[in-house]
Amino acid sequence: MPDTTELPTGRSRPAGSTAPTAKPAVTPQQACPIGPVTDIVFSRWTTPILWALHTFGRQRFVELERRIGTITPKVLTQRLRQMERDGLVVRTYYPEVPPRVEYEISELGGSLAPLFAVLANWSQANLSRVEEARRSYDAIGTSAPGRRS
Numbered sequence: 001m002p003d004t005t006e007l008p009t010g011r012s013r014p015a016g017s018t019a020p021t022a023k024p025a026v027t028p029q030q031a032c033p034i035g036p037v038t039d040i041v042f043s044r045w046t047t048p049i050l051w052a053l054h055t056f057g058r059q060r061f062v063e064l065e066r067r068i069g070t071i072t073p074k075v076l077t078q079r080l081r082q083m084e085r086d087g088l089v090v091r092t093y094y095p096e097v098p099p100r101v102e103y104e105i106s107e108l109g110g111s112l113a114p115l116f117a118v119l120a121n122w123s124q125a126n127l128s129r130v131e132e133a134r135r136s137y138d139a140i141g142t143s144a145p146g147r148r149s
Helices: 035-041 046-056 061-068 073-086 113-143
Strands: 004-006 012-014 089-094 100-105
Touching: 035 046, 046 061, 046 073, 046 089, 046 100, 046 113, 061 073, 061 100, 073 089
Parallel strands: none
Antiparallel strands: 004 012, 089 100
């Protein structure tokens, strides 16, 4: 019996030893099953749009744009289209002169309200602690051992 076993990599290991079992590849969804949801709901502008529609109800484009404040019309249009595609928003077109379009949160989008309520409560209870932790971290600066600048 040989003293070593040749491995496919060209290396060898002692005879009789077993190679560690390779772990199967983990998909991002397995690593974090809520990842797809956070990608949909917590993108840069989706949350403020959903919040505004949930809080203030049906709105026209310009009303929504004013409520959010810092969003550009192009980005608002893109986000509303994506949210309509995802089933989170309902777009209603009224064939009047001039044409009127209104947006409202869908039943599916409205089902996120409890999640937003929990996050709002968490924010109210803990955001000051996060800000304090950031101040403490920043006060240490890059001079702490093991930190790179």
